[in-house]
Amino acid sequence: METVLEVRRARHSYGSTPALAGVDLDVGAGECVALLGPNGAGKTTLVNLVVGLLPAKEGRVRVCGGDPRIASTRRRLGVVQQSLGFPTTLKVVELVTGAAVRAGMPRSASGPVMAELDLTDLAGRRAAKLSGGQKQRLQLAMALVADPRLLVLDEPTAGLDVPARKRFWQLLAQRRERGTGVLVTTHLIEESSAVADRVVVLDHGRVLAGGTPDELVARLPDRTVIARTALGRDRLAMLPGVVSVRNDGEHVHLGTRTPEALLRVLLAQDPGLSDLRVEGAGLEEAVAGLIKRERGAA
Amino acid sequence: MTVHISGKVFGVELTDELRGIVREPTALFFSIVMPVAFFGLFVSLFGKFSSGGLSAGTTMVATFGAFGVVSVVLMNPGIGVAADRERGWLRAKQVSAVPIGVTLAAKVVAALPYAAGVLLAMTATAAVTGALDAPVTALLRILAVLMVGALPFALLSLAVGFQTGAGAATAVLNAILIPSAVLSGLWMPLEIMPAFFGDIAPFLPTYHLARLALAQLTGAPVLTHVLVLLGTTIVAAALAALSYRHARS
Numbered sequence: 001m002e003t004v005l006e007v008r009r010a011r012h013s014y015g016s017t018p019a020l021a022g023v024d025l026d027v028g029a030g031e032c033v034a035l036l037g038p039n040g041a042g043k044t045t046l047v048n049l050v051v052g053l054l055p056a057k058e059g060r061v062r063v064c065g066g067d068p069r070i071a072s073t074r075r076r077l078g079v080v081q082q083s084l085g086f087p088t089t090l091k092v093v094e095l096v097t098g099a100a101v102r103a104g105m106p107r108s109a110s111g112p113v114m115a116e117l118d119l120t121d122l123a124g125r126r127a128a129k130l131s132g133g134q135k136q137r138l139q140l141a142m143a144l145v146a147d148p149r150l151l152v153l154d155e156p157t158a159g160l161d162v163p164a165r166k167r168f169w170q171l172l173a174q175r176r177e178r179g180t181g182v183l184v185t186t187h188l189i190e191e192s193s194a195v196a197d198r199v200v201v202l203d204h205g206r207v208l209a210g211g212t213p214d215e216l217v218a219r220l221p222d223r224t225v226i227a228r229t230a231l232g233r234d235r236l237a238m239l240p241g242v243v244s245v246r247n248d249g250e251h252v253h254l255g256t257r258t259p260e261a262l263l264r265v266l267l268a269q270d271p272g273l274s275d276l277r278v279e280g281a282g283l284e285e286a287v288a289g290l291i292k293r294e295r296g297a298a
Numbered sequence: 299m300t301v302h303i304s305g306k307v308f309g310v311e312l313t314d315e316l317r318g319i320v321r322e323p324t325a326l327f328f329s330i331v332m333p334v335a336f337f338g339l340f341v342s343l344f345g346k347f348s349s350g351g352l353s354a355g356t357t358m359v360a361t362f363g364a365f366g367v368v369s370v371v372l373m374n375p376g377i378g379v380a381a382d383r384e385r386g387w388l389r390a391k392q393v394s395a396v397p398i399g400v401t402l403a404a405k406v407v408a409a410l411p412y413a414a415g416v417l418l419a420m421t422a423t424a425a426v427t428g429a430l431d432a433p434v435t436a437l438l439r440i441l442a443v444l445m446v447g448a449l450p451f452a453l454l455s456l457a458v459g460f461q462t463g464a465g466a467a468t469a470v471l472n473a474i475l476i477p478s479a480v481l482s483g484l485w486m487p488l489e490i491m492p493a494f495f496g497d498i499a500p501f502l503p504t505y506h507l508a509r510l511a512l513a514q515l516t517g518a519p520v521l522t523h524v525l526v527l528l529g530t531t532i533v534a535a536a537l538a539a540l541s542y543r544h545a546r547s
Contacts, residue, residue, distance in 0.1 A: 051393040075395040085385025089321040090314060101310045102396045146395070 001028035004076075004150040004181035005050060010059035012045050012205075019045040021205040022059065025183075027150060032172070032182040034192035036287050037202035043185045044154075046202070050183065051079050051152055064149050075103050078143025078180075082155035086127035086135065093123035096141050103146030113145045117171060133164035140168070144175060151175070153184040157191065169195050193283035203291050213283045220289045222281035223259040226251050227266065228274045239265055244288030251275065255285030304400065311401050315408030318378070329373065329412060333366040334419040338427075340485070345429025352515055354487075355429020359421050360440050360511035364447075365484035366416035368504055371448040373471050374409040375402070376455030380467040383460070383545065398542070406452040410445055417441055432515055439514040447507045447527050453534035460538070460545040478504040503530040 005027035012020040020042045027033045035043050048054040049061050052068035066073030086095065096110040096119070114120050117137045122130065127138055136156060143151060151172070157165040172182060172195075186192050192199060193213040200210045209216060222243065228250050229236070236245050236254060241262045244255035256262045259278050266273055281289070340362065345355030379402070382388040391401045421437060424430040454474070459467050479485055481498050482505035488496045499505040503526060510523040 053389070053392060071395050071397045074393060077393070077395075079390070079393045081386055081390065083386070084390055085387060087314070087318060087382070087385075087387060089318040094314070094317070098310045098314060099394075102307050102394055104395070 001031070002179075003027070004029050004064055005183060006060070006062045006065075007046070007050070008060045010046070010049055010056045010061055012049060012054060012057050019205050020049070020056075023202070023205070023207055025200060025207070027181040027183050029149065029179040029181050030176045031198065032176060032184065032196045034196035034199045035183060035185045035202060036189055036192065036199055037208075038291065040204075041202040042205040043202055045205075047152060047154055047183075047185060050150075051077060075146060076149040078146055078148035078151045080136065080139045080143055080151070080153045080156045082158050083132070084135070084139055086130075086138070088126065088128040090127055091123070092119055092125050092127055092130070092138055095127055095138065096145055099142035100145045105146060109145050109147075110141075113141050116174075117141045117144075132159045133161070133167075136160060136164070136168060137171075140171065148180060151180055151182045153182060153186075155186055156184065157186070157188065165191065189284040189287055190282060199283065199287075201287055201290055203294060208294050209290050216290070217281055217283055217286045220257070220281060220286050220293075222255050222257050222285055222289050224279045224281050224285050225254040225256060225259055225262055225266070225276070226279060227254075227276040228252075229266065229270045230272055231266075231270050235269075239269075243292050244285050246284055253282075253285065255281055255289055257289075307396055308400055308404060311396070311404035312408055315378070315404050316411070319374075319408060319412060329370050330416050330419060333362075333369055333416055334423060336485075337362045337366070337420045338423045341424050341429050342427050345424060345427050349487075349489075350516065353429050353431050355424045355427060356432045356515060357487075357512060359417075359424055359430065359432070359437065360515060361484050361487070361508045363417045363420050363440060364444055364482075364504065364508040364511050365479045366420055367413040367444040367448050368451050368479070368484075368507065369475055370413040370416055371406070371409045371452040372455045372475050373468070374412065374455070375405040375452050376457075376459035376471055377464050377467045378405055379456055379459035380462055381464040384463055388545075402456060405456070406449070409452065410448075413445065413448060414441065417444060436514050440511045443511050443514060444507065447510055450503060450527060450530040450534040453531065453538045457534065457537040457541040460541040478502050481505075482508055484508055503527060506530075 003026050007023055007025040010020050010023045023046060035046065037043050045054065049056050050068060052074055055069060061068060063073055064076045068074060068077060093110065096114055097107050100107055100109040114123060117140060119137060119141055122134060130138060157168055160168065176182060184192065196213065198210060199213050199216055201208045209219065229252055233245055236242060236252060239262060241256045241258040242254050246253040254262065337358065341355045341358055345353060345358065347354040379388065392398055421430065455471060458470050462470055481495055482502045483491065483499060484504060488499055506523040506526040510520055510527065513520045
């Protein structure tokens with residue numbers, strides 16, 4: 001498989017504060033890689049290196065074999081930012097056509113991409129007045145009109161409702177079939193589990209783990225205890241054996257390696273506990289467990 | 299091929315900037331109507347006074363015209379780039395295939411028709427009040443001098459825009475523009491101002507720009523003014539580059 005992104009031993013620091021401590025990362029053509037990790041893990045710094053906004057102080061970053069700091073290399077790169085604010089004076093069609101010309105494509109390239117992303121009817125609208133989902137589709141259109149080999153998506157579905165998210169990933173799947181590689185950062189870990197071929201977990205500027213979502217989940221023998229409880233999040237986090245706490249509607253998901261012991265404590269502390277079940281851990285619990293284990297070992 | 303694509307890309311960048319100007323008439327009002335209205339007031343009060351064989355209305359096309367041009371090129375690119383940075387649009391441009399210099403050059407060039415519009419409106423106002431007495435060639439030379447001489451102010455504007463929000467950029471750039479204009483004699487001749495204004499003025503690039511424009515009417519020597527403006531351009535370019543490198547994200 002052709003490699004569209006190659007990061008080797010990349011290091012970066014802000015003054016004396018290290019942000020990346022020797023990161024390796026590859027994205028192949030048509031592959032989707034999700035970059036996960038807590039705030040301050042180094043995801044933004046790594047993305048900034050990949051899109052050419054920052055230089056690697058050590059190591060190497062190559063997009064389709066070229067240095068992304070050079071403008072001509074960025075022709076092969078499409079970027080979708082989290083909640084980009086468009087200029088208030090420009091219309092949808094002007095932005096997509098402009099993006100085509102900037103990438104060295106003919107103006108006519110904008111029509112098919114706008115149709116593909118359901119933007120044709122919005123062509124004459126001012127971009128700043130679009131809804132959140134429409135704006136993300138517009139950003140994607142501006143990125144795709146250049147027919148990039150690598151797409152970098154920074155929290156691309158943040159703020160979108162579930163149907164809009166589904167539509168976003170469907171559109172990307174079509175492009176991936178045509179060989180476009182995708183690097184995505186997201187806080188929606190379960191979403192990345194559904195769309196990514198591989199997941200890379202970063203913490204403190206280092207790669208903690210990488211592999212398919214199933215491989216990562218299998219790496220930890222964790223279980224998830226799901227229940228409705230009156231106990232608060234802080235108190236739940238303090239219970240013995242709990243490695244992660246996640247709210248999901250009225251339910252709480254507790255990651256643990258000792259579900260039997262946790263169940264005994266839960267039932268003792270909350271007599272009103274209901275809707276109880278135990279499942280294998282999901283990706284979110286696996287990532288939280290990996291980070292907790294590595295930090296504990298450090 | 300590269301030159302052809304660069305020309306097309308610059309065309310797209312420039313068109314986007316011009317659309318921004320045309321589609322926001324409020325900005326047009328403050329950048330063109332206000333300076334021209336002030337000019338109209340001053341020229342109708344003092345325009346027919348004469349000094350050195352030139353009417354005040356004619357010399358004011360050079361001096362007040364310098365103010366009009368500087369106010370446009372000092373305010374527009376900086377406030378625009380600050381607004382773009384705040385909304386994440388500058389970042390989108392930085393990660394695109396367009397060299398950032400092309401984007402910034404388009405912002406500066408887009409301000410020039412605006413600036414020319416201000417100067418032409420002032421010239422027409424002076425003519426209508428009967429206070430204009432200069433050949434067209436001299437007026438065209440003033441236009442050319444002010445357009446080219448505006449470059450260091452546009453670069454300074456970008457330097458401020460890379461570091462501040464759009465609101466703060468407006469305040470900071472006005473804080474540079476208004477005192478510079480008054481102390482350089484762009485609004486009223488230095489001869490009728492307190493003496494210390496005349497001591498300070500030669501240290502200000504706005505003074506040298508106005509004197510260079512005035513020299514197109516009087517034939518006075520221009521070398522000093524050209525050198526000062528060249529030096530200011532180099533300093534402003536370095537400041538803009540430094541400011542871009544350390545731009546707040």
